[in-house]
Amino acid sequence: MLNQKYLNLGVRRSDIRELFEYAKALKAEIGEENVFDFSLGNPSIAPPNSVNESIKSMVDSVNATTLHGYTSAQGDFNVRKAISDSIKQKFDFFMPTDNIYMTCGAAASLTITLCALCQAGDTVLGFKPYFPEYAVFTQTSGATFIPVDGDKGLDIDLVNFEKSINKSVKAVIINSPNNPSGKIYSLEKLNALAQILCNKSKELGHPIYLISDEPYREISYGKEVPFIPAIYDNTIVCYSFSKSLSLPGERIGYIAVSPKAYDSQNVYYAIMGAGRALGYVCAPSLFQRVIANNLFAVAAVELYQKNRDALCDGLKKLGYTFINPDGAFYLLLKAPDGNGKNLSDLAKKHNIIMPSGESFGAPEYVRISYCVSYDTIINSMPAFKTLLEEYK
Numbered sequence: 001m002l003n004q005k006y007l008n009l010g011v012r013r014s015d016i017r018e019l020f021e022y023a024k025a026l027k028a029e030i031g032e033e034n035v036f037d038f039s040l041g042n043p044s045i046a047p048p049n050s051v052n053e054s055i056k057s058m059v060d061s062v063n064a065t066t067l068h069g070y071t072s073a074q075g076d077f078n079v080r081k082a083i084s085d086s087i088k089q090k091f092d093f094f095m096p097t098d099n100i101y102m103t104c105g106a107a108a109s110l111t112i113t114l115c116a117l118c119q120a121g122d123t124v125l126g127f128k129p130y131f132p133e134y135a136v137f138t139q140t141s142g143a144t145f146i147p148v149d150g151d152k153g154l155d156i157d158l159v160n161f162e163k164s165i166n167k168s169v170k171a172v173i174i175n176s177p178n179n180p181s182g183k184i185y186s187l188e189k190l191n192a193l194a195q196i197l198c199n200k201s202k203e204l205g206h207p208i209y210l211i212s213d214e215p216y217r218e219i220s221y222g223k224e225v226p227f228i229p230a231i232y233d234n235t236i237v238c239y240s241f242s243k244s245l246s247l248p249g250e251r252i253g254y255i256a257v258s259p260k261a262y263d264s265q266n267v268y269y270a271i272m273g274a275g276r277a278l279g280y281v282c283a284p285s286l287f288q289r290v291i292a293n294n295l296f297a298v299a300a301v302e303l304y305q306k307n308r309d310a311l312c313d314g315l316k317k318l319g320y321t322f323i324n325p326d327g328a329f330y331l332l333l334k335a336p337d338g339n340g341k342n343l344s345d346l347a348k349k350h351n352i353i354m355p356s357g358e359s360f361g362a363p364e365y366v367r368i369s370y371c372v373s374y375d376t377i378i379n380s381m382p383a384f385k386t387l388l389e390e391y392k
């Protein structure tokens with residue numbers, strides 16, 4: 001008999017992946033330009049030139065067996081040192097080189113961290129709306145993921161959060177800028193959250209770790225994205241270059257364990273052990289070196305901002321209601337009848353592809369991924385207009 005847990009995960013793809021496959025088939029049938037595919041968070045902006053230049057120069061100048069060989073399990077020392085230096089420079093925070101562990105993107109960072117911290121019987125809290133894969137990653141560790149209700153504007157609700165913490169809570173996942181709402185949590189909110197975590201850790205007699213999932217850290221349209229380890233000591237950062245450098249298929253990111261975290265040395269060892277047990281061996285060697293040369297580079301985020309502005313203007317003029325995104329490249333659009341699943345299904349008739357917010361813990365909404373071409377946004381507006389007319 002096969003492992004039913006994994007069989008089920010393979011048979012039933014995520015809703016977003018299902019829609020992405022549907023959009024692909026529809027494009028082949030009626031032409032790419034006739035499908036408004038807002039399903040997936042696949043960056044539409046090319047990586048910065050410096051990334052391409054680094055790849056070429058590495059291939060030309062570094063010994064091939066070194067370049068493509070295994071690195072240390074935790075990642076090449078010089079790469080980790082460069083990340084440590086960049087964190088010091090950007091946030092004035094000392095993150096030791098030996099507290100950094102290179103990974104295959106945020107998904108790996110999260111799964112490894114959760115396996116290092118948790119086991120069966122433990123609970124991991126998150127905040128609605130949330131990235132649905134958190135439940136899957138948490139399940140790998142044996143723990144259970146429980147999302148906490150947000151407030152009306154889908155920001156963190158601190159009262160609900162405090163009520164949700166009991167002795168089984170081992171960790172909390174936070175994601176800002178957020179997928180799917182585009183929200184950036186304010187410093188004030190994060191300070192209050194940290195205070196609750198400190199009080200509860202004391203009251204329950206064990207540390208509660210905060211896992212900061214940061215694939216969108218660099219994608220902000222003006223609002224400051226607070227650096228979480230400077231706010232709460234028991235923080236583990238799960239960073240990824242998938243979106244900031246438009247490299248999602250290359251699988252590169254890192255975990256950074258705050259040196260101020262409780263038992264940080266053993267947390268780091270457990271991370272190494274989890275990476276080993278999950279079979280990661282090491283992060284891609286070439287791309288470790290490429291990102292080390294590009295720690296201050298970012299893809300042309302202003303193009304996403306242009307998309308956001310056009311999308312928000314267009315939808316507002318048509319009469320839609322939505323959550324205003326501060327960053328990332330997602331927007332939650334409210335279903336006129338409060339049923340996101342219906343809106344997602346109805347939108348397919350108009351060749352607009354956007355997943356229901358149900359799996360993100362926001363069932364009244366659909367999620368629009370606006371990391372598409374500007375033309376797709378402009379050209380989709382007549383379809384959004386006729387879609388809204390269906391509700392009248």
Ligand code: PLP
Pocket residue numbers: 041104105106107108131175179213215240241242248253
């Ligand atoms: N976390 C969030 C919130 C995401 O949106 C994504 C990808 O879309 C991931 C993690 C996984 O990112 P990566 O491609 O770096 O594994």
